Amino acid sequence: MEQLVFYSLGLGAVIGALGVVTAKNPILSVLSLLWTFFCLACVYLLIGFEFLAVAQILVYAGAIMVLFLFVIMLLNLGTSEAADFDTARAMGRRLPLVLLVGCTLAALSILAAQQVGGTSDEARADLRSVGSLTDLAQVMFGTYLLAFEAASILLLAGTVAVVMLAKRERRKNAA
């Protein structure tokens, strides 16, 4: 059962990745990538890394993909290629995607029900201990504390870099 769910999730991720590379419209690429990230988050959930799955959804799907969509719409890139997009064909293209999303959601809910409902108390305790937040925090703030601090400096540097990159051009235009 788990194997079947993993295979379908992997297949979905690969199809989404192919969609990213082959789609003409950048917005379709973003949506395909979103789908791939969702499948990968389900894979993480399947093998017991719950926090990683949550971080994947929050950071990747929630923040990074919104940033991509924001830039695409800011630069008005989708319209020129979307104009010669036949509506019926677009609907036909979207239908498999919708079906795929629905199938994976169904598979995931079945798996979750099976994991929670069908396991004994001992197995459930085992499930909770694997990759739990406490253990993860102990490793992250113990062994890798320096790397954690370095990541915070990296985020700060990234923020400064983005502000500089966006600001320099405007000053040049004004001068």
Place this chain on the structure above:
Amino acid sequence: MNIPPQQLLILAGILFAIGVGGFVIRRNLIVVLMSIELMLNAANLTFIAASRMHSTSEVQNLDGAVFAIFVICVAAVEAAVGLALVIAFFRRHQSISLDSLGAGE
């Protein structure tokens, strides 16, 4: 939870190959950035698979998970800086196609 790590590695390899293909083939800068994101995700999956490989039935190895979180952090910074560069590129060339790179100067 009994998925062998080999299958995770195979999936990571396929995703990384697709990402490299998109990075090389596509000319749209945003799609190129998305291919990089795809490759980073494949690297994440590899970290997870390695973490699974090195954990026994009693002790769960979480080093891979921690590094995957760091990779997500780096990917967020990379996307922000990359998209700022895309905007700067667009202001300069009025296009985000890599083909316009030679013609602009």
